[in-house]
Amino acid sequence: MVKREAQREQTASMEDYLEAVAMLRGKGKVVRVSQISRKLKVTMPSVTSALRKLSEQELVEHERYGHIKLTPEGDKVARDVLRRHKALTRFFAQALGINQETAEEDACKIEHVISPLSLERMIKFIEFIQACPLEEPNFPKRYKYYLEHGQLPKECLERSVRRGK
Amino acid sequence: MVKREAQREQTASMEDYLEAVAMLRGKGKVVRVSQISRKLKVTMPSVTSALRKLSEQELVEHERYGHIKLTPEGDKVARDVLRRHKALTRFFAQALGINQETAEEDACKIEHVISPLSLERMIKFIEFIQACPLEEPNFPKRYKYYLEHGQLPKECLERSVRRGK
DNA sequence: CCGAATTGTTAGACATGTCTAACAATTTTA
DNA sequence: TAAAATTGTTAGACATGTCTAACAATTCGG
Incomplete structure (x- = not known):
């Protein structure tokens, strides 16, 4: 069995910096310390300090006053954080x-601590309710009704009655 | 409008200590530093140090070599952490x-960062699928089938076909 | 009731990650 | 192009929360 390169576990903070670089890079242009600073709401010295650490781990390339980019390894980590972020956001919003806004905020926190299993299940959950609407009005619709009115939609009540519950 | 007592925001660590005291207290007996230490997997000096801080905030009562108990205010905070913990565990397990085990682990992490809104929705979600099974086989059953077999249960497929999807 | 084991505390080191102040480099603009 | 504004870095303080080592108090078993 091949021993896989031990991908160093990152702290929540370091994951945030990697994610920020990946996100900002998307929007054309060069990534700047000031942008990261604004995005993460930390001061520029904090960014510089974080980039230094990530450079030492060879996850980013960064030279004084120069460019900031992810190494292939850093990119791998950043992509995974983003994947978790997007899945969580989608779950909170759609499920x-x-x-x-709140979905994003929660995703930003939870992406650093959720287990792979729970994340996978959330993804599967979304897949499921999208693929299998169950009926018209479907599950998400009924759930929405329940949230808005504080009581079960009439179809559910009818069923309950019919089943003698 | 009455200005409510600003309940000091606690760090994840301090919430863990308060929660641990509340949990251990449940099992009869006096709460001990060593128990907290084992439960949270930290050393005893860490516990002593945390208890000192929480004492200063008047969230716990603790005198050298003596009893450990929550003040009414500390109890309020601890109960709320526990409430979040239980709701999350239930959501992960049942929904x-x-x-x-994994549900508990994830709950332990997420309880410190989730927004009140998302938590409330998770609670409502569980209430909903419990109260409104939708049909037989009901939603949770179908979802379980999907997880186990990797494909939609036949009822869903039939529906999709019928709807020409 | 006394010695051993356990429990708990203190002191202080250390890691992480933040900040402010001061200064340096770069970019913008008048 | 020179001054001003912006951007970035360094140095060092600080907060949090952990740990180990050493010692002190308490509890338990014989």
Whole structure:
């Protein structure tokens, strides 16, 4: 069995910096310390300090006053954080009906601590309710009704009654 | 409008200590530093140090070599952490079908960072699928089938076909 | 009731990650 | 192009929370 390169576990902070670089890079242009600083709401010295550490681990390339880019390894880590971020955001927004802003905020925190299993299940959950709407009005619709009115939609109540529950 | 007592925000660590005291207290007996130490997997000096800080904030009562108990205020905080913990565990286990151990682990991390809104929605979600099984075989059953077999249960497929999807 | 084991505390080192102040480099603009 | 604004870095303080080593108090078993 091949021993896989031990991908060093990153702290929540370091994951945030890697993720920020990946996100900012997307928008054309060069990534700047000031942008990261604004995005993560930390001061520029904090960014410089973090980049130094990530450079030492060869996850980013960064030279004084120069460019900031992810190494292939750093890119791998950043992509994985982003994957978790997106899955969580989607789950909160689509499955739980949370507003986009709060969904993002929660995703930002939870992406650093959730287990691979739970994440996978959330992804599967979304896949499921999208692929299998169950009926019209479907599950998400009914759930939305329940959230908005504080009581079960009439179809559910009818069923309960019919089943003598 | 009455200005509510600003309940000091606690760090994840301090919440863990308060939660641990509340949990251990449940099992009869006096709460001991060594128990907290074992439960949270930290050394005893770490516990002593944390208890000192929480004492200063009047969230616990603790005198050298003596008893450890929550003040009414500390109890309030601890109960809220426990509430989040339980809701999350339940959500992971019952809604997502995660095993109890992983559900607990994830709850332990996420309880410190989740927004009140998302938590509330998770609670509502569980209430909903419990109260409104939708049909036989109901939603959780179908979802379980999907997880186990990697494909939609036949009822869903039939529906999709019928709807020409 | 006394010695051993356990429990708990203190002191202080250390890691992480933040900040402010001061200064340096770069970029913008008048 | 020179001054001003912006951007970035360094140095060092600080907060949090962990640990080990050493010692002190308490509890337990014979």
